[in-house]
Amino acid sequence: MRCYTHPACIGHEPGATHAEQPARLKAVTGALREAFPLLPWCEAPRATRGQLLRVHDDALLALVLDTQPDRAMSLDPDTVLAPGSAEAALRAAGAGVAAVDAVLSGQTRRAFCAVRPPGHHATATVAMGFCLFNNIAVAAAHACDKHGLARVAVIDFDVHHGNGTQAIFDTDPRVLYLSSHQLPLYPDTGHANERGVGNIVNAPLPPGTGGEGFRKVWRERLLPVLESFRPQLVLVSAGFDAHRLDPLAQLQLEADDYHWLTTELVASARRHAGGRLVSMLEGGYDLTALAQSSVAHVTALLDD
Numbered sequence: 001m002r003c004y005t006h007p008a009c010i011g012h013e014p015g016a017t018h019a020e021q022p023a024r025l026k027a028v029t030g031a032l033r034e035a036f037p038l039l040p041w042c043e044a045p046r047a048t049r050g051q052l053l054r055v056h057d058d059a060l061l062a063l064v065l066d067t068q069p070d071r072a073m074s075l076d077p078d079t080v081l082a083p084g085s086a087e088a089a090l091r092a093a094g095a096g097v098a099a100v101d102a103v104l105s106g107q108t109r110r111a112f113c114a115v116r117p118p119g120h121h122a123t124a125t126v127a128m129g130f131c132l133f134n135n136i137a138v139a140a141a142h143a144c145d146k147h148g149l150a151r152v153a154v155i156d157f158d159v160h161h162g163n164g165t166q167a168i169f170d171t172d173p174r175v176l177y178l179s180s181h182q183l184p185l186y187p188d189t190g191h192a193n194e195r196g197v198g199n200i201v202n203a204p205l206p207p208g209t210g211g212e213g214f215r216k217v218w219r220e221r222l223l224p225v226l227e228s229f230r231p232q233l234v235l236v237s238a239g240f241d242a243h244r245l246d247p248l249a250q251l252q253l254e255a256d257d258y259h260w261l262t263t264e265l266v267a268s269a270r271r272h273a274g275g276r277l278v279s280m281l282e283g284g285y286d287l288t289a290l291a292q293s294s295v296a297h298v299t300a301l302l303d304d
């Protein structure tokens with residue numbers, strides 16, 4: 001087990017009143033370093049243009065990497081490109097690529113990427129929902145294209161639906177996408193009838209759903225699909241904004257619910273994927289909840 005991060009991920013500054021603050025990442029890395037002083041940390045490399053182009057088009061790369069704004073500019077009402085954003089986005093996507101390489105080469109079995117900006121809303125062509133590049137999609141495409149995997153599972157328990165990840169892979173049967181999320185809520189996708197080529201399973205949850213309802217949909221609907229898919233690698237879009245303290249949504253999870261699901265995912269990875277699992281930070285906007293939930297998640301990733 002190891003973690004990836006990079007100081008440049010702190011340098012993406014969408015503005016003092018923006019929910020997706022640099023302080024989020026400091027809360028996560030601070031809590032993990034305190035809880036697990038022996039956990040090894042690796043510096044995330046930059047993703048290459050070739051790695052990004054597996055899932056994004058040239059125009060999005062040009063927008064994020066070549067604009068070089070001298071102050072923060074809004075790409076949409078939620079999404080900001082600031083002077084430090086290109087480097088942060090490259091390191092965030094690069095963390096997932098490096099983590100996939102590390103677990104598939106046997107250097108470690110599991111990895112957690114403490115990075116920002118988050119990624120799962122970014123589509124092939126559009127940066128949106130705080131996301132510039134789709135970090136988990138870049139990692140999944142790398143696992144398929146570079147390493148030749150035929151079955152990669154992306155598990156997304158962020159409170160928002162990962163519309164970008166779903167859209168990038170909804171015609172690619174090599175990638176299974178499983179998501180629980182609140183509906184109605186931004187981006188208002190992720191209805192149960194969105195099935196891709198049979199490789200997409202969405203479990204929308206009504207506002208107010210707590211740990212019991214969350215565990216029930218994973219136990220009864222989503223985890224059985226993961227089990228039949230027999231993933232060669234498990235990737236996780238780990239957003240912690242379904243926590244009851246989160247200001248952006250109305251689910252009612254506790255940190256222990258993240259520990260429970262992560263334990264299930266590790267067990268599945270052990271049965272099918274040689275234990276190989278790479279998790280990447282997505283959302284989570286209450287700093288206390290985010291710190292506690294990250295520690296719960298990594299506790300379960302560490303368990304052997």
Ligand SMILES: [Zn+2]
Pocket residue numbers: 158159160239241282283284
């Ligand atoms: Zn989210």
